Amino acid sequence: MSAPIQLRPDETFLLNVGPQHPATHGVLRVKMQMDGEYIVKAETVLGYVHRMHEKMGENRTYAQYLPNLSRLDYLGALGYTHGHVLAIERAAGIEVPERAEYIRAITVELNRVASHLFWFGAFVMDLGGFSPLMYAIQDREHILDMLEAVTGARLTYCYYRFGGLYNDVDDDFIEAAKRFIPRMRKSLKKYDALVSGNIIFQKRLEGIAPVSAEMCRKYGATGPVARGSGINFDVRKNEPYSVYPEFDFDVPVYHECDSLARYKVRMDEMEQSLRIIEQGLETLPDGPIMAEKKPKNIKLPVGDYYQAVETARGSFGIRIVSDGDKNAYRLKLRSPTYSNMHLFDEACEGMLIMDALAFMGSLDLVIPEIDR
Amino acid sequence: MGGYFSDIFYGSKSLLIGMGITFREFFKPTVTVQYPYQTLKMSARFRGHIELIADKEGKPKCVVCGMCERACPSGCITLGSISIEIEVDGKIKKKKVLSKYDLDFTKCSLCGQCVENCNFGALEFSKEYNLASTRKEDFHFNLLKRLEERNT
Numbered sequence: 001m002s003a004p005i006q007l008r009p010d011e012t013f014l015l016n017v018g019p020q021h022p023a024t025h026g027v028l029r030v031k032m033q034m035d036g037e038y039i040v041k042a043e044t045v046l047g048y049v050h051r052m053h054e055k056m057g058e059n060r061t062y063a064q065y066l067p068n069l070s071r072l073d074y075l076g077a078l079g080y081t082h083g084h085v086l087a088i089e090r091a092a093g094i095e096v097p098e099r100a101e102y103i104r105a106i107t108v109e110l111n112r113v114a115s116h117l118f119w120f121g122a123f124v125m126d127l128g129g130f131s132p133l134m135y136a137i138q139d140r141e142h143i144l145d146m147l148e149a150v151t152g153a154r155l156t157y158c159y160y161r162f163g164g165l166y167n168d169v170d171d172d173f174i175e176a177a178k179r180f181i182p183r184m185r186k187s188l189k190k191y192d193a194l195v196s197g198n199i200i201f202q203k204r205l206e207g208i209a210p211v212s213a214e215m216c217r218k219y220g221a222t223g224p225v226a227r228g229s230g231i232n233f234d235v236r237k238n239e240p241y242s243v244y245p246e247f248d249f250d251v252p253v254y255h256e257c258d259s260l261a262r263y264k265v266r267m268d269e270m271e272q273s274l275r276i277i278e279q280g281l282e283t284l285p286d287g288p289i290m291a292e293k294k295p296k297n298i299k300l301p302v303g304d305y306y307q308a309v310e311t312a313r314g315s316f317g318i319r320i321v322s323d324g325d326k327n328a329y330r331l332k333l334r335s336p337t338y339s340n341m342h343l344f345d346e347a348c349e350g351m352l353i354m355d356a357l358a359f360m361g362s363l364d365l366v367i368p369e370i371d372r
Numbered sequence: 373m374g375g376y377f378s379d380i381f382y383g384s385k386s387l388l389i390g391m392g393i394t395f396r397e398f399f400k401p402t403v404t405v406q407y408p409y410q411t412l413k414m415s416a417r418f419r420g421h422i423e424l425i426a427d428k429e430g431k432p433k434c435v436v437c438g439m440c441e442r443a444c445p446s447g448c449i450t451l452g453s454i455s456i457e458i459e460v461d462g463k464i465k466k467k468k469v470l471s472k473y474d475l476d477f478t479k480c481s482l483c484g485q486c487v488e489n490c491n492f493g494a495l496e497f498s499k500e501y502n503l504a505s506t507r508k509e510d511f512h513f514n515l516l517k518r519l520e521e522r523n524t
Contacts, residue, residue, distance in 0.1 A: 064445035067483035131394050138403060145415075152419035152497070158483040166484070167417065194393045199383040 026367025223314025
């Protein structure tokens with residue numbers, strides 16, 4: 001019989017979470033130096049789904065780059081394509097018809113609700129509850145069906161065009177969206193009773209993983225992560241674009257800085273998105289969906305252009321440097337979860353491993369978007 | 373100590389509320405589609421891979437202008453043409469006709485730029501979604517052959 005292994009009391013070991021691990025929601029690898037169940041130091045390792053999207057933007061024409069943007073974040077793709085078309089339209093001076101902008105806002109908000117719903121399900125599943133995922137996916141399926149009928153795709157949309165839309169929405173879509181809003185409000189109440197009121201859920205999140213506002217600023221975190229730390233920043237309000245100034249909606253902000261605050265921000269955001277969709281459907285103007293004056297081959301004037309939009313995960317920015325050619329000289333994508341994820345290394349020091357995984361869930365990471 | 377008991381009370385209450393919600397789901401209609409046995413109708417705008425559209429005579433409408441080939445972001449379309457001589461009003465004229473339309477579906481991202489850029493209405497999206505194979509060659513479509521097969 002061999003002698004039992006004696007560990008020194010100060011000994012730590014290295015734990016590799018991922019790249020293939022269900023808790024990381026994708027191919028993210030985290031190297032954790034552990035002292036028993038406590039994390040001494042964590043390091044996130046990226047690069048497993050790098051597809052050179054920025055380089056592709058330099059090699060393809062602006063129109064050919066359209067499908068790429070929906071492959072960044074496969075859960076809330078429309079927000080990203082919105083940023084791209086807005087950047088090009090502003091740079092090329094294309095006037096977008098009002099109806100097209102309204103439809104864009106409605107579809108982006110629907111997509112945001114779908115993204116938050118999937119996050120809600122996956123997050124609760126990280127904590128051990130399975131049924132909420134099924135309920136969330138059932139609601140999300142209604143949104144995907146609506147968007148499929150309009151855009152022709154369920155996840156990787158290619159719906160917006162420079163100067164307008166690929167095709168118009170029909171009455172069926174408007175009817176379905178109007179039916180969906182009360183249904184979703186009822187579901188939100190159900191989720192509140194089922195999950196938010198659950199004591200296990202509260203005890204696992206309350207006061208866990210504090211991310212201070214200062215830390216958010218240091219790493220450039222945006223979106224629900226920053227708003228859960230008391231930073232009142234939403235690109236739709238602070239740097240208005242599209243038709244958002246015409247809608248009446250609030251930006252939910254919580255000051256608790258913990259995982260529960262980030263959860264509450266996203267749950268409240270769904271309600272605000274529903275409000276925007278409701279107003280958008282009511283005031284949807286008639287008219288064309290495509291700009292009349294639009295160059296066939298888009299060439300941007302020499303210059304440096306930047307456009308930020310609020311996606312489901314935070315502020316997404318696209319920077320285009322043009323040398324007057326039909327493709328960009330340099331294209332830079334500023335993706336929100338890339339910044340949000342880098343909080344993780346610092347914030348999870350000294351945390352229990354199961355709290356750290358719950359914290360990772362509350363950051364809402366989508367790896368292909370970090371690792372574009 | 374008071375907190376301990378109120379936690380137990382609150383915990384049991386939240387447990388009962390949660391179980392009530394999941395219990396009610398038992399009596400709701402099933403929404404799952406039993407896929408291989410039941411299928412859903414694809415929406416009118418569903419974007420599958422592309423197909424050629426035939427004119428009245430069953431020939432492809434395509435005039436081999438090459439717009440789709442150039443618009444494609446991934447370069448998955450390859451066109452081929454031959455010129456034939458046809459008689460129009462007693463004069464012999466040369467005309468380009470389509471001899472090859474290959475789609476490499478392994479590279480296609482289903483963006484629809486080809487259909488949008490076609491000025492002759494010669495392309496459409498198919499409603500095909502049951503595409504699965506273990507061989508790469510099965511996704512190299514010869515659209516001209518597929519059109520002939522559909523005609524017969």
